[in-house]
Amino acid sequence: MTDLEFRKEVLDKLSPSFCAAKWYNATIWLGSGQTTSCHHPPAHLVDPDQVRTNPRLLHNTDQKKQDRAKMLAGERPAGCEYCWKIEDMGMDAVSDRVYKSKIYPIEALHDAFNTLPNTDVNLRTLEIAFDRTCQFACSYCNPAFSTTWANDIRRNGPYQNLVSDGRNHFTHTHDSAQLFKITESNPYIDAFFAWWETDLHRTLMELRITGGEPLMSAHTWRLIDWFRSNQGKSHTRLAINSNLGTEVDIDRLLASTHGMAIDLYTSNEAISTQAEYIRDGLVWDDWANNVERLLDSGQFRGIHVMCTINALCLSTLDQLLECIMNWKLEYGKDAISFTLNILRFPSFQSPLVLPDAQRRVYRQRLITWLAHWADSEFIQEHEVNHTQRLIDYLDVVKTPHSDAFEMPKLLNDFRQFYTQYDQRRGKNFIKTFPELKEWYNSL
Numbered sequence: 001m002t003d004l005e006f007r008k009e010v011l012d013k014l015s016p017s018f019c020a021a022k023w024y025n026a027t028i029w030l031g032s033g034q035t036t037s038c039h040h041p042p043a044h045l046v047d048p049d050q051v052r053t054n055p056r057l058l059h060n061t062d063q064k065k066q067d068r069a070k071m072l073a074g075e076r077p078a079g080c081e082y083c084w085k086i087e088d089m090g091m092d093a094v095s096d097r098v099y100k101s102k103i104y105p106i107e108a109l110h111d112a113f114n115t116l117p118n119t120d121v122n123l124r125t126l127e128i129a130f131d132r133t134c135q136f137a138c139s140y141c142n143p144a145f146s147t148t149w150a151n152d153i154r155r156n157g158p159y160q161n162l163v164s165d166g167r168n169h170f171t172h173t174h175d176s177a178q179l180f181k182i183t184e185s186n187p188y189i190d191a192f193f194a195w196w197e198t199d200l201h202r203t204l205m206e207l208r209i210t211g212g213e214p215l216m217s218a219h220t221w222r223l224i225d226w227f228r229s230n231q232g233k234s235h236t237r238l239a240i241n242s243n244l245g246t247e248v249d250i251d252r253l254l255a256s257t258h259g260m261a262i263d264l265y266t267s268n269e270a271i272s273t274q275a276e277y278i279r280d281g282l283v284w285d286d287w288a289n290n291v292e293r294l295l296d297s298g299q300f301r302g303i304h305v306m307c308t309i310n311a312l313c314l315s316t317l318d319q320l321l322e323c324i325m326n327w328k329l330e331y332g333k334d335a336i337s338f339t340l341n342i343l344r345f346p347s348f349q350s351p352l353v354l355p356d357a358q359r360r361v362y363r364q365r366l367i368t369w370l371a372h373w374a375d376s377e378f379i380q381e382h383e384v385n386h387t388q389r390l391i392d393y394l395d396v397v398k399t400p401h402s403d404a405f406e407m408p409k410l411l412n413d414f415r416q417f418y419t420q421y422d423q424r425r426g427k428n429f430i431k432t433f434p435e436l437k438e439w440y441n442s443l
């Protein structure tokens, strides 16, 4: 069944706004007590008192129950506007509502549809963050997701003179992202483990732990230990995000996950000093060694490198991809894979701020790289598609600069941000990206 057929024959026959993610999927930030049903609707707060007596309310919030009632009645919840905009483009438009529903069995969709909207449903797919503890402070991250970023703001004050950052990512410590001290008991984390022990370990198809750096959180190790001591009790597919930095305890990870076949997701989009500049805290050699240790162990279902495509990674992205292909040649096509996710925020770090001539140079490098690998049996279909999508994105004709009003603001912020980033982090933009020196000095 094609995606469009699925929309028309399955989803729309239940209701023209039905989406199974509202019942079966969630992201829950246990540090801030926020949840959302997918990454599009704005996150909202979970009641900390209610989850003490009913941990299922971590997901089954009043907000989601109201949204479900609307979907059952064929009405559109406002928070899902991302999908409605796409569907309003035409009768045949396929939005994320399709992709987020298709992953579940059709009977499960009927079960959800026939359940009263205020029923507390058990999740099938879940992404959780226990806290924002992280030893990195990457340029495109912010204090909401990293204690090191929060410490930078605490120590050096807010970034000054940024005019395009309407969300104020770099001007305060985002204390609402961590409502409880690490040493305090957190009702959201208690509720998660209570729900995990009773129901979730049976119903979840997939659990992905994100952060911060999850492997620096004691709660992640507690969960891994649960899997180890309860082998065979849960069929949940476990996935862990990790920056695989120097401080991550790889020995403990290998020993604790032996025989578990988990997926490990790690972020990087450049090599060497350029990678270390973008992802402050990373030591390139240690990251690459850690990836090799995990590959050598052969005990992971897959290592997935998530590349966040920003203006600065393009100088060495092709070399990172080459490195990944060499690992594939050594360890197998599916042992390691990559995705290229184009950064949208903060928008002044987007590749679209680069001068046209430089974009053409970077684009040509990727064209050359893809021409070499496109027919290889070691590259996956989505990897070819992601690379081609980025090549198209870098085409100055297909994706022009932001509008004339926005561009000066973005260029101002690019210069302002990296000047202050250099001072705070002891880095040197011009030395790291010499090919951008003239342009950078002109900003």
Ligand code: SF4
Pocket: 019, 020, 021, 022, 037, 038, 039, 040, 041, 079, 080, 081, 082, 083, 095, 096, 097, 098, 100
């Ligand atoms: S309708 Fe769209 S935005 Fe809403 S939960 Fe489903 S996939 Fe997410």
